[in-house]
């Protein structure tokens with residue numbers, strides 16, 4: 001790694017900076033001094049920007065593969081019937097999905113679009129887990145015909161699947177999503193059938209009375225970025241107890257328990273006091289919690305020689321977050337009236353939606369010079385809300401400097417906004433170190449491709465030759 005020294009001595013006019021409580025805590029200085037590197041996933045930042053522009057999302061194939069392998073390995077070591085579903089909404093860039101499918105992950109999708117995308121990427125219907133609260137009839141017809149595994153969210157959907165199954169004259173095996181209180185996290189009660197209120201039982205009753213439906217799975221997703229592994233142990237216990245309660249019910253034969261996702265990545269959630277290396281438990285702790293509870297609660301099955309349920313995991317952010325970084329360039333700097341230093345970046349919350357929840361790591365790509373101080377990082381949008389970071393200790397920055405923001409792989413390439421700016425290139429660093437574009441930057445043709453112009457608006461006669469009759473300028477009285 002080669003770092004350029006600052007080319008000029010750094011001088012700034014003197015300023016008064018109020019003392020900030022917390023700038024130094026018991027772990028040392030809060031600064032980013034150690035965060036300096038001119039490379040991203042082994043490729044020089046300058047080379048990447050020269051070739052692909054700034055801002056730029058850089059994705060690592062090796063990191064992605066090793067993350068998903070690790071997650072599967074830690075669970076498979078403890079329990080021998082594990083399936084990983086790749087949560088499309090976390091990052092559905094085609095190459096990312098394809099890598100994870102090559103690694104054996106199924107597709108976990110939550111909309112008609114995601115379903116169609118998985119199929120277009122070659123995923124067979126029976127390797128798709130179809131979740132989400134909005135599955136319309138047309139896509140359910142396709143999913144049922146394809147043999148996809150549908151996990152039902154609510155009663156109207158259940159009735160719709162029943163109808164589709166009847167119309168196609170099929171017997172459909174399905175799962176139901178349930179929600180409940182683990183005592184550790186806020187229950188995501190808006191998704192699925194509530195267990196405590198008896199809604200889940202009503203769904204089971206409906207299925208047991210249908211000649212077209214068989215209940216084969218129980219699903220729950222208790223939240224995201226869950227820092228408490230014991231929440232999963234409790235989740236698994238509750239699901240296993242329901243499975244046991246349902247033994248012998250007509251049209252019920254539970255063969256899979258889907259615990260959703262939610263394992264955290266090494267990212268710094270805002271208001272998290274400790275740094276991620278200390279606050280985020282290792283994935284082994286989650287695997288222990290899940291598998292110990294599962295083995296304990298299914299001992300009765302083992303003793304009677306019955307097969308154990310398949311464990312489905314749908315982790316998203318823990319697979320992809322640290323496999324992507326964002327390179328951004330400083331457009332300009334200014335000092336705010338209250339004395340704070342500010343920098344304007346070419347990437348803002350339009351590209352980094354997760355900046356609303358995380359204090360991402362921000363790295364310099366050259367040797368810093370000058371005094372570190374609290375700095376506000378603004379994005380390029382002409383909108384007040386576009387703040388990438390409200391305060392971070394950084395040295396003096398200059399227009400043209402580059403920063404690397406990480407980890408950004410989860411929920412940015414899907415929740416990014418086409419707002420004011422074009423969305424930039426996304427590249428992949430291949431396992432052999434080569435780099436290629438996996439999503440092209442937008443340009444005007446992309447942005448206008450969906451627009452339609454009504455006939456009476458087809459000519460803009462601002463110039464004299466642009467169509468019959470008087471020019472727009474004349475008609476508008478501009479002259």
Ligand SMILES: Cc1ncc(COP(=O)(O)O)c(C=O)c1O
Pocket residue numbers: 087090108131221223224225260261262263314315316317318410
């Ligand atoms: C049903 C379902 N499964 C999986 C996930 C992936 O969660 P995470 O990225 O936290 O692992 C989500 C995200 O909200 C979800 O709603």
